[in-house]
Amino acid sequence: MNNIIECRNLTLAYDGVTVVRDLTFEVPRGEIMLISGENGSGKSTLVKTLLGLHKESSGEIKFDGAGRGRVGYLPQKSAIGADFPATVSEVVFSGFVGRLRYGMFLPRGAKDDVKKAMELTGTADIAEKCFNELSGGQQQRVLLARALCAAGDLIILDEPTNALDPVSAADMYKIIKSLKNDYGMTVLMVSHDLETSVTIADRVLHLCCDDAFCCPASEYAERLADAHADCGGIGNCESHHHGEAHHDDK
């Protein structure tokens, strides 16, 4: 199977309100897919559902290969307590939590995986520092290293550059690109920073009311530019109608 995730007719509800209706899309292996959409359009609910933290109302999700349980996940920044005592290396090693032997011992090769993840994210030199004393950008890279330890070949990033300064954000994008190019990973990324994130994405899934669509990133970038010229929003339910979510293979 060339797709790492296939979703068919997915309907998602949050607190009894349907936020995503009848969504069909695929995530091709080895690509970066951006999930965009207004607040409340169901991006976070979709991510939680893919992670198995939220139950879909109807429809089906198919994972290829290692699948659920081997998905690396970078949560939104605010989710983690600021006063938690932990060293960077403790946090990164906790990425193996789902892969522990007998639920207790590190899997074989864990130390090498950690070393690789820390080198990739540039966190090797702060391994013994206290996590909550780091800058926002450093913390985000540590959490990415943790996600890499959990990941098979799929990683889901929930607003990875949110609340980061421009330099840290640029670093983050560089790392994300390298995940795909140098490590052959598939990346699903929720982002509000559309202008930059669309430049590293291959494909965009735009969630909007009943009118979600999926298209190549280049096409989305053009629409983004058009939308700016019109002073209108992108993928507004009235202005753009693309019917059922679909995408064309390049």
Next chain:
Amino acid sequence: MTISEIFAHDYMTVIVLRAVIVGVLVSVCSSLLGVSLVMKRYSMIGDGLSHVGYFALAIGAVAGVGSEFSLEAAIPIVILAAILILKLDDSPKISGDAACAIVSTGAVAVGTIIFGFVGTSTSDICGSLFGSASVVTVTNKDLVIAAVLFAVVVAWFALYSRQIFSVTFDEAFSSAAGCRAGSLRTVLAVLTAVTIVVGMKMMGAIMISALIVFPALTATQLCRSFRGVVIASAVTSVVCFILGFAAACFFSLQTGAAVVTVELAAFIISCIAGKIVRKRK
């Protein structure tokens, strides 16, 4: 009773030693579980469960065990309450602290009415709230239960430390990575329930949760790694208990109150020490 009187008799030495051992075992358990509870913002569960413990003692009184605190009756009741609080916490309509408040105040109210019906003396009710005035009440059975609890808690913490850390640090991530966070949380709540019941006789229902919260908070002021906090929490807890117990013997104080006062002092000192160390950096 003065210290020389206590040790004048061999049997008193045995009784005091037994109380100290039970106290130390419970202190270690509560301090380990406390790290996870405090960091997960579950401190209130300890408080809520201790009030349920008071209710459980009332049930024990009805069952006709007399004034003697019965652990066998209390343990299952408090375990059920722990599971109930977690279930309420999961429901989107009630927040965790509200769930604790409902269970704890409800338990105290019903417990007090039951004590009234049974005709339990005020001094016995005071004993269950503030801890028994005398260490003589600690029995061999208490010692056995405390030893088993200690073995289970320490083994669980040692073997599952990676999962405990990960779920405490970030439950959503751990669940997504395939860790069964829910069952870990249940084990945590059940072990906390048993620890509270075992410690309650000496510390009292009102003060037992201090044994859970204080060592973890004190350790957090001093250590920057999770492993460090776990170890420091256990050490602080044992040292504070022994100091408090000794003070209670020497100055004829209530054991629970003396231990908690020492815990409070240790916490204040650690706050100041932590500030000074960080400023120097």
